[in-house]
Amino acid sequence: MLIFKLPDSDSFYTIENSQEKLVSFVSFDTKTVLDFKGSIKEISKKEIEEQNISPKSKSSLIEIGKETQESYALKISQAKDFIEKNELKKLVLSRRKLLMYLDIDSEKKLSLTKSFLKFCDSYPSAFCYLFEKNGEIWMGGFSEILGKFDKRNNSFETMSVAGTLPLDENWTDKEIEEQKAVTEYIQSILRKFSSNLKVSSTKDLISGNIKHLKTDFSAEISPESLDKIISELHPTPAVCGFPKELCAQGIKSIEHFNREFYAGYIKVETEDFIYYFVNLRCASFFKNYAFLFVGGGITLKSDAQKEWEETELKSLAIQNNLIFE
Numbered sequence: 181m182l183i184f185k186l187p188d189s190d191s192f193y194t195i196e197n198s199q200e201k202l203v204s205f206v207s208f209d210t211k212t213v214l215d216f217k218g219s220i221k222e223i224s225k226k227e228i229e230e231q232n233i234s235p236k237s238k239s240s241l242i243e244i245g246k247e248t249q250e251s252y253a254l255k256i257s258q259a260k261d262f263i264e265k266n267e268l269k270k271l272v273l274s275r276r277k278l279l280m281y282l283d284i285d286s287e288k289k290l291s292l293t294k295s296f297l298k299f300c301d302s303y304p305s306a307f308c309y310l311f312e313k314n315g316e317i318w319m320g321g322f323s324e325i326l327g328k329f330d331k332r333n334n335s336f337e338t339m340s341v342a343g344t345l346p347l348d349e350n351w352t353d354k355e356i357e358e359q360k361a362v363t364e365y366i367q368s369i370l371r372k373f374s375s376n377l378k379v380s381s382t383k384d385l386i387s388g389n390i391k392h393l394k395t396d397f398s399a400e401i402s403p404e405s406l407d408k409i410i411s412e413l414h415p416t417p418a419v420c421g422f423p424k425e426l427c428a429q430g431i432k433s434i435e436h437f438n439r440e441f442y443a444g445y446i447k448v449e450t451e452d453f454i455y456y457f458v459n460l461r462c463a464s465f466f467k468n469y470a471f472l473f474v475g476g477g478i479t480l481k482s483d484a485q486k487e488w489e490e491t492e493l494k495s496l497a498i499q500n501n502l503i504f505e
């Protein structure tokens with residue numbers, strides 16, 4: 181079962197069985213691709229609430245080392261050493277926040293469909309999804325696109341989103357440099373595929389309780405180069421770092437967990453468009469607990485306390501929208 185909402189749209193969609201492959205979840209390391217085959221069909225809020233999506237597997241909590249502020253600070257310092265040694269601009273480090281439902285309310289049960297609808301209301305400009313497949317349940321949503329291809333005129337759009345602050349704080353060099361690294365990377369790739377690249381000024385992207393810096397790109401491309409562009413873009417320095425293979429290795433050795441679909445992307449093909457949404461602000465759900473995946477760009481200017489607070493703020497995107505009843 182898959183339910184999703186496109187950015188700035190009030191309609192919800194699901195996939196009805198057929199052989200066509202229309203929605204694919206690609207993991208961060210691109211090794212796992214979860215396909216939903218079928219035609220896209222509108223679904224009402226009432227029909228969504230009637231779906232029974234409840235986690236079945238792993239009823240007792242598996243032994244997982246709980247990430248603390250101290251253990252995360254240690255990883256941030258390892259990330260900084262890695263940045264320095266390899267003369268990098270940044271590296272995106274993340275953590276899995278363990279959320280145990282029994283800590284919240286032992287009487288009530290998590291309603292994933294109601295939580296999804298609340299999450300969609302809170303993030304109207306985001307692509308939001310909820311799926312259950314092969315015993316896995318994931319929910320997530322964010323407004324960053326890795327790509328949007330218009331089949332009618334071959335135009336391709338993408339964006340550079342990075343840097344995070346609470347809404348009332350002012351941008352510093354740390355966030356500006358962090359986002360610039362993403363912008364330069366995207367620009368360098370798109371220039372190889374298009375001669376009419378347009379780059380916008382950098383603006384604020386408000387996402388609930390926080391803001392990011394965002395630059396938009398648009399270019400005319402040849403449809404044959406679309407797959408190549410996506411595979412060159414992903415993972416951008418907004419979720420990994422540059423050079424990407426080296427940074428992915430560094431991330432693996434410091435984080436010590438599998439990112440799975442977090443920081444991967446979701447491809448959605450409609451009649452006129454092919455979208456590639458960056459899979460951030462997402463979580464995987466089990467019977468008594470969920471893993472909330474949250475991360476941030478680390479530079480030599482990073483402060484461990486602030487990085488922790490940033491991941492805590494990001495985790496509220498999912499956490500504040502969970503409904504127990």
Ligand SMILES: C=C(O[C@H]1C=CC=C(C(=O)O)[C@@H]1O)C(=O)O
Pocket residue numbers: 272274341342343344392417418419460461473474475476477478494
């Ligand atoms: C990696 C994440 O965010 C990315 C997107 C926006 C801002 C980011 C930052 O400030 O570090 C990250 O690049 C995440 O939310 O887990």
